Amino acid sequence: MDWESVKTFLGLFSALVAAVLFFSLIAIWREKQWTGRLRMMSGCAQFIHGGAAIHLYSVLRKTFGSDEFAPNSRALVISTGIKGIVGILAVAWSIAVAYIVRKHLSRHQVSTYYKTKTKKASRGYFYLFLVDVAIIACLAVSVAYGRTSLPPDLLGCDDLPLPSARLFFRIGRALGEEGEDASPGTCRRVLATQMMTIILMAVMVVQSALFLPFMNLPVSLRAGLFFAVRLLRTLFCLDRNKNHYKDIEMGRDMDKKDEKKSLASVFRESDIAANISSHLHYSDVVNVSLSSKKVRSAVLAGPEKDRHSDRIELLAESSCEGMGKSQCWGCARVICLGCKVLKENVKDTRTMQHMTDCHAICTRCYLLRAPVEPAPLGATLHPDDISKQLRTLQNESAGQVELCSHCSTLAPDDITALREGREKEALQIALRRRLYCARCEKGLPRGSMRWWICHKGNHECHWAGHDVTKKSRW
Incomplete structure (x- = not known):
């Protein structure tokens, strides 16, 4: 295979894969669930790659024998065999994933990442994700193992060392290539298969990311992830000064x-x-x-x-x-008829809904008998973001509110965040009292982990506001 043929073949294959990769990135950015269609598109590219790798592997086995491989050809034969077998299995896997995803979507009508009320996450996506990771790992091992007997790029095929030139010459004769271009042409053909594998790995990584918004972890893994996120936030002091609310009335005493x-x-x-x-x-x-x-x-x-x-x-x-006389809706300062400002289109707070709709359970009940849906992965990784916690969260307008002169200059979202921060401080007082597990009705001791379950949506809530801060611990 000459230089121009290799470039043409890789160009066409790269164009097909680039289209799949482009639509995969669009699906992640625009929050669309196109996993089924994209898997079918990638199955075409995987079929081309797997067929080429299987054909090359059969030629290598026929050339070097099935029992004993030459010392300098063993890595090439094994890596090509892994590419061919895994490549063909990946085609069947893509068809199966497309069918499973389409079946699940038609049942639950999923449309966006975290905003849809009808979203139904499943642990099945986690196991699909694991199979994808296993396929990517096998392809990565084949690429790394075959790298030892191949030049770094296509231009290196024109200047092969003597042992490699003899190796590719024998393969070229089995493929029907003759003349002086047998060794470089065969080298380009084998290296093109290697490049196709790397390109497919990149596409599979992006397509595996489409599972993340709909993926639920098993209970034991979710608990470990929750503890790990909380530990990292504590070590890096991410829980400090996260509130938008700051009491301006806290003065400094003068000596x-x-x-x-x-x-x-x-x-x-x-x-x-x-x-x-x-x-x-x-x-x-x-x-x-x-x-x-x-x-x-x-x-x-x-x-x-x-x-x-x-x-x-x-x-x-x-x-x-x-x-x-009254109080400012945002910062609770004293206002009167002469200084208050009326403002509309301010969204109501979401902190009180957490306290009215969420109840605590102990760790034992969470691990052994918690028939609830897991929280979205984004809710675990971003516990400060209230909007990602409750799936049935209604952030409606608070109507016309009375504000002080300072809060009236803020944006509506900043006013809501100011009141939410103030309410979060007030909620810490409520969390100091002794709580009881909603399942076993046992008292939760001081300092123990409290798992919160949303009663409305029957799912976990990982909001950081449920945790009693160190400054407020009793």
């Missing part, structure tokens, strides 16, 4: 030695602070406290360290004088 005669020190007196704040809105008082550390300590901290909460309550009562 007596740092106190000087200034406007900030005058404001530390409660009577003077109440008199001044009575002419201001509460948001204005908070904005004044942000001017410097000393002013912040004087305005919010008060004269004594244990009077911080009393000072906050004093400022809230004395500021925003008049009728219609």
